Structures are given as structure tokens and as C-alpha cells.
């Protein structure tokens with residue numbers, strides 16, 4: 001749980017001394033670090049991560065990566081969303097570099113460097129969430145953003161004395177605040193124990209394009225090639241210096257923003273942070289013994305009140321407060337499935353006959369059986385399709401290979417395309433990228449119809465990987481072509497990140513990594529993950545063949561051992577469901593509402609009302 005205060009904070013560092021002011025409340029809280037190793041007195045700024053009422057702990061997120069990857073932009077927005085303090089450590093190195101430039105200090109001369117450092121007081125001030133840099137009391141936030149300072153900063157930052165000077169200030173900030181700190185060595189050196197580390201990157205071309213656009217906006221004349229060359233030189237200096245080189249920490253998550261919008265990158269980070277905070281909180285809760293059902297139900301209520309919580313469902317609590325049922329808001333038909341099912345029923349209403357669907361319209365036996373009763377036939381493959389001579393063929397939300405469209409049209413049949421737009425977008429991507437010479441890699445299940453459909457839009461054979469071993473094999477194959485990686489829309493988000501991390505050992509700068517997991521899936525998985533985290537039992541409802549439901553089950557099982565996978569209420573043995581604590585309910589994208597409602601109603605009746 002986060003708390004937000006409007007407090008602005010100022011930290012100054014001179015020699016070994018750090019001060020912290022809470023300007024928002026017009027009072028000073030000082031932390032004096034007289035000697036390097038002396039511990040500071042913690043300050044309460046109200047920004048710590050709240051465990052439960054009265055219990056707080058700070059939480060740090062380390063973001064490292066090369067210049068122009070989007071670290072500061074994305075970290076600032078994510079910090080705002082999470083209510084964290086954003087710490088831009090690059091600005092601190094830039095401030096020192098500015099001093100060296102303005103005072104013409106030869107930084108290669110150790111004596112001159114140390115003398116200059118002793119004359120520098122670095123101040124960090126936060127106003128309205130923006131970090132401002134003070135150099136000997138003067139605000140230099142604007143002056144540190146020139147190309148000259150950028151170049152000097154990467155030289156100055158390589159000096160051990162400079163890094164040593166900033167180390168304390170950076171660690172002090174993280175000790176007292178929930179921070180998102182970005183730089184080059186945050187995950188590897190400054191905050192090696194940060195519970196969430198992200199290595200944010202993008203191709204050097206894309207980073208150069210971003211800088212170019214920035215400079216053009218400022219009216220500065222520049223060449224894209226020149227900027228790219230400078231960026232690559234800085235990358236080289238930052239990653240090859242002896243002192244704290246830029247490197248992805250072993251436990252950092254790689255996030256390539258080349259093909260992401262700022263909003264998408266921010267959302268990913270916020271989601272990762274939510275999950276990591278829950279993990280930290282659970283571990284801490286277990287350590288402190290928050291075990292009673294009442295405490296956990298109260299905890300769930302608190303979580304649901306949070307504006308940015310993924311837990312947007314309904315909660316019913318028994319009169320004695322010891323049992324609760326939570327129904328996920330994201331349970332049931334997604335937009336794509338709704339659209340596909342409605343499309344078929346519309347065709348029935350219009351009196352179209354005969355109607356066929358290419359494959360079952362959704363992976364749910366009850367829905368398919370109902371459509372069959374209305375005379376809708378199912379075609380399983382291209383051979384069966386070739387036997388159809390008249391009527392309408394509805395392409396289901398999973399999509400089909402391009403050649404199936406041609407076959408339907410070639411046979412003179414009416415084609416109704418209910419492919420989900422999210423899937424259609426992947427078809428376009430792989431079509432374009434494979435034509436450009438990229439090797440398409442699909443993260444997903446090779447035998448799932450959606451993946452088979454995507455493969456059928458590539459102009460050269462795609463590689464499908466679904467496990468860490470398969471990702472590793474791909475890396476070992478030493479494939480030379482640039483990769484374009486997409487995912488099945490319903491793939492497990494965490495697993496996707498894991499596989500991307502492995503694949504990108506190959507040549508991440510030349511790859512296009514596109515997380516094409518759809519929003520509906522991401523929301524459903526995030527909510528299921530969050531509720532399973534706190535629940536005593538989880539019930540996941542969905543068709544036996546539904547891969548997105550199966551993934552939900554996997555996600556829930558990781559968090560909650562007592563996870564039950566049921567098709568309908570008849571499959572559920574309520575005697576196995578605990579009568580105290582929290583029971584969570586989620587359902588796959590192809591589960592009709594009436595089935596979810598039945599399970600939810602029966603659970604409430606048995607668990608909440610029949611309690612003795």
C-alpha cells in the first residue's frame with residue numbers, strides 16, 4: 001500500500017554530510033552522516049511502502065540502461081503512478097561534469113580532480129515530483145542537458161573518486177524513500193539488494209532517433225548519423241570503463257523499448273513493481289505473522305481501495321468477518337470473444353444458412369453445443385473446408401493463416417472475419433517483418449490455432465518457442481538473422497519476460513521484441529495473480545481446451561496451492577474449499593457469464609451463509 005504526500009525533499013551532499021528537508025511541511029528533518037560508515041537516522045516522509053496499518057518499509061526499483069533508452073522519461077512517469085520518488089543519478093554526474101567544464105578542470109589529473117570535488121556541493125531538490133540539481137546552491141537543471149555536458153559526464157563518471165562521492169547520496173535517498181532510481185550501476189552497485197531491477201534498452205538507431213527528435217524540437221541543427229555515432233561511443237565508454245561499468249545485473253529484467261510507446265513501457269514497469277511489492281509484502285507479512293483470516297480480509301479490502309489496484313472485482317464477506325469470496329472483474333468473455341460469439345449469433349438472427357465456423361468459435365463446450373443446436377457447423381481444417389460449396393464461413397477470434405482466406409474466397413463462400421483485432425495486428429507485424437528479412441519468433445504454443453494462424457502470415461518459416469529450454473536452444477543455434485519476437489496474445493506475461501531475457505542474450509540491439517500479449521489477458525492475469533497471492537483457495541473456471549484458462553490456472557497455482565480448475569459448478573467439490581479465509585474466483589476469456597455467476601453464487605451460499 002502506498003501513501004502519497006505532497007512533500008518536496010531536498011538532499012545536499014558535501015563531503016560526508018547528507019541533509020534531508022521536508023519542504024512541503026515547512027520543517028527540516030536532518031540526517032547527518034558524519035563518517036562514511038555511520039548509520040543515519042531514518043526520516044519519515046510518508047512515502048514508504050505501507051505493509052498494513054502502522055507498518056512500513058521502503059521499496060527500491062533500480063533501472064539501468066544505455067543513454068536514450070527512455071530511463072528518465074519512463075521512470076519519472078512510473079514513479080508518479082506508484083507514488084515513488086524518482087532519482088535521476090545521471091543528473092548528478094552531469095552536475096559534476098558541468099563544474100569540471102566550467103572550471104576547466106583536467107579530470108585526468110587526479111590531484112586537480114580531487115581538489116575540484118572537494119569544492120563541489122551537490123544538491124538534489126524535488127519540486128512537484130521533478131528533480132532539480134543544485135551546484136553549490138545554484139540550480140543548474142537546465143545547463144546540464146547540453147551535448148557537451150553529456151560527453152564530459154561519461155568521461156567524468158568513469159573516475160572512481162567521482163563515483164565514490166555520489167555513492168552515499170544515492171544510497172541515502174533510497175534508504176528513506178520508496179525510489180525509482182535510474183543510472184548505469186544502480187542494480188549492480190548502488191542498490192544490489194533492490195527487490196526489482198530493470199535493464200531498459202533500445203536499439204542505438206532508435207535511441208538516436210529519439211535524441212534527434214528532441215534536438216529538432218529545440219531547434220538545434222544536428223544529423224541523425226552523428227547522434228547515433230555519439231550514442232554508440234558513450235555506450236562503449238559507459239560499458240567498458242573499469243569502474244562500475246554499465247551492465248545488466250544478473251537478476252535484472254530486460255525491457256527493450258525500441259517498439260514500445262512511453263505509456264506501454266511505463267505500464268510494464270508499474271505492473272512489475274506491483275508484483276514485486278506484493279512479493280516483498282507477502283514475505284514480510286509471513287515474517288511478521290499476519291496469518292489470521294480477518295487480518296488478510298482487511299488487507300484485501302485495503303488493496304481494493306487503492307486507485308491503481310488490479311483488484312477491481314466484487315468482495316462478499318461473512319458476518320463474522322472470517323470468510324470472504326472475491327470474484328475477479330476480469331473473469332469471463334473478453335472483447336474479442338464477445339465479438340466473435342455475437343458475430344455468429346447475428347448471422348443466425350439474419351437467417352443466413354448454412355453457417356460454418358472455422359474451428360470451434362471459442363474453446364467452450366457449452367457455447368459450441370448451443371451453436372450446434374442452432375445449426376452452426378464446425379470446420380476443422382482446410383480439407384473439410386474444401387468440401388463446403390455454399391454459405392457463410394466465420395473466422396473465429398484466434399484467426400487463421402492467410403491461405404485460408406484465399407481458399408474461402410476461391411470457393412465463392414461468404415467470409416465473415418471475427419479475428420480479434422489484437423491477433424490481426426500480429427498478422428500484420430509478422431507479414432511486414434518477415435518480408436523485411438526478420439526471422440519471426442513466436443512465443444507461444446506451436447499447436448494452438450492462434451499460433452498456427454500467425455505462422456501462416458509469415459513469408460518464411462517462423463520459430464515457435466514456449467519453454468526456457470527452447471529459448472536456450474535458439475540462442476545456441478547462433479542464428480544470424482535479425483529477430484522479430486512476438487507473443488501469443490494469451491501467453492503468460494512473466495514467462496514471456498523470462499523467455500525474452502534468454503533470447504536477447506543473442507543480439508538484443510538488432511531484435512524487435514514485441515509484447516503482443518493483449519490487454520485483456522494482461523489484466524486478467526494480473527488480477528488473478530494478485531488475488532491468488534492473498535487467497536486461501538482459488539477457483540478458475542474455463543473450458544478444458546482453453547489455453548488462456550490453463551495459463552490462469554498455472555499463475556494461480558504458483559501463488560496459491562489450493563487452486564481448482566473447473567468447467568462448471570458441477571466439477572467443484574466445495575468440501576475441499578476452506579471455510580475460513582479468502583476464496584478467489586477467476587475465469588478464462590471464453591467462459592460464459594452464466595457459468596461464472598453460478599459458481600460464485602454457490603460459493604457464497606456455502607462458504608458465507610452456511611457457516612456455523
Ligand SMILES: Nc1ncnc2c1ncn2[C@@H]1O[C@H](COP(=O)(O)OP(=O)(O)OP(=O)(O)O)[C@@H](O)[C@H]1O
Nearest residue numbers: 067068069070071072073210214257260261262265
Ligand atoms: N518508449 C519510448 N518510446 C518512444 N520514445 C521514448 C520512449 N521512451 C523515451 N522516449 C523518448 O526518448 C527520449 C530519451 O529518453 P530519456 O531521456 O528518458 O532516456 P534516458 O535513458 O534517460 O537517457 P539518458 O541516460 O541519456 O538520460 C525522450 O525524448 C523520450 O521522450
Ligand SMILES: Nc1ccn([C@H]2C[C@H](O)[C@@H](COP(=O)(O)O)O2)c(=O)n1
Nearest residue numbers: 089090091093153154157183184185
Ligand atoms: N548511475 C550512473 C548514471 C550516469 N552515469 C553516466 C553515464 C552517462 O554517460 C552520464 C550521464 O548520464 P545520463 O543523464 O545520460 O543518464 O553519466 C553513470 O556512469 N552512472
Ligand code: SF4
Nearest residue numbers: 334336420422489518
Ligand atoms: S484474449 Fe485478447 S486477443 Fe484473444 S480474443 Fe480476447 S481480446 Fe482478443
